[in-house]
Amino acid sequence: MDASARPFGYGSKNIGCNGDVGWLEYILLSVRSGSVAAASLPPSLRAALEEYTDAVREVGARVLELMADGLGVAEEHRGVLRRMVAPDDAGGADEMVRVNHYPPCPSSLAAGQRGVTGFGEHTDPQIISVLRSNRTAGFQIMLPDGRWVPVAPDTDSLFVNVGDSLQVLTNGRFRSVKHRVVAPTEGQQPRLSVIYFGGPAPTQRIAPLPELMREGEQSLYRDFTWAEYKKAAYKSRLGDHRLGPFELPAAATAQESTTKADHYCSSNAAVQAPAAAPHVARVH
Ligand SMILES: O=C(O)CCC(=O)C(=O)O
Numbered sequence: 349m350d351a352s353a354r355p356f357g358y359g360s361k362n363i364g365c366n367g368d369v370g371w372l373e374y375i376l377l378s379v380r381s382g383s384v385a386a387a388s389l390p391p392s393l394r395a396a397l398e399e400y401t402d403a404v405r406e407v408g409a410r411v412l413e414l415m416a417d418g419l420g421v422a423e424e425h426r427g428v429l430r431r432m433v434a435p436d437d438a439g440g441a442d443e444m445v446r447v448n449h450y451p452p453c454p455s456s457l458a459a460g461q462r463g464v465t466g467f468g469e470h471t472d473p474q475i476i477s478v479l480r481s482n483r484t485a486g487f488q489i490m491l492p493d494g495r496w497v498p499v500a501p502d503t504d505s506l507f508v509n510v511g512d513s514l515q516v517l518t519n520g521r522f523r524s525v526k527h528r529v530v531a532p533t534e535g536q537q538p539r540l541s542v543i544y545f546g547g548p549a550p551t552q553r554i555a556p557l558p559e560l561m562r563e564g565e566q567s568l569y570r571d572f573t574w575a576e577y578k579k580a581a582y583k584s585r586l587g588d589h590r591l592g593p594f595e596l597p598a599a600a601t602a603q604e605s606t607t608k609a610d611h612y613c614s615s616n617a618a619v620q621a622p623a624a625a626p627h628v629a630r631v632h
């Protein structure tokens with residue numbers, strides 16, 4: 349039966365509550381909050397999930413620290429982004445883990461299509477996402493010129509994706525890149541992926557970090573809290589430009605010029621991309 353995880357638990361084909369569908373089944377878990385879904389897992393699975401989350405949270409936090417360094421944040425403030433996803437107070441951050449399973453799509457359904465949508469195009473609303481998958485391809489990212497490029501699956505790598513909130517926190521220096529999954533076809537192995545989404549505490553103000561702003565630099569976004577943005581994201585469709593309602597007029601101009609200019613980019617880009625490399629990185 350088709351089902352949607354509302355907001356946590358098992359879902360099949362329906363993603364979110366606003367009519368998005370994909371060729372997948374998934375389970376969405378909130379680890380720290382002790383949500384019903386996580387609490388009802390068998391103890392051994394729950395322990396494995398907690399262990400995995402602790403490890404990938406630390407990867408995400410470390411990448412954020414390195415990003416702060418790369419952005420020239422002073423040594424004493426280098427933990428400013430890290431602390432949002434890995435605060436000392438264990439319950440503080442808002443994080444979740446999604447396990448996606450994409451079975452091969454029967455040829456009869458795929459006929460005449462260039463690829464069946466496993467997970468439709470979207471950006472991740474949080475600060476940082478850390479993805480792991482099996483050997484089955486399908487994950488793609490959108491380049492600034494609108495072309496889709498595949499990210500080769502690699503079981504020894506973690507793929508790190510910048511979320512909308514990090515784009516705002518860095519005033520557009522890091523970009524939240526659209527991505528999607530094309531479902532495997534008959535004869536291919538199913539695709540399995542596990543994604544950790546690192547978000548801040550609900551009350552966290554999402555606004556460009558003062559530590560980053562140059563003299564006279566204007567914020568491209570109006571102020572909002574993570575709770576506010578999350579609520580707006582839940583009401584939107586997957587492919588909506590969710591940051592749109594939060595952009596100030598200057599953002600449109602910046603968007604145009606940054607598609608041409610270099611952005612900051614994490615090391616080890618997962619794809620051989622053109623000059624304006626997308627912000628997806630592979631961590632070995
Ligand atoms: O399943 C995947 O490989 C990616 C899915 C995704 O982008 C997401 O769950 O946000």
Ligand SMILES: [Fe+2]
Binds near residue numbers: 470471
């Ligand atoms: Fe995503």
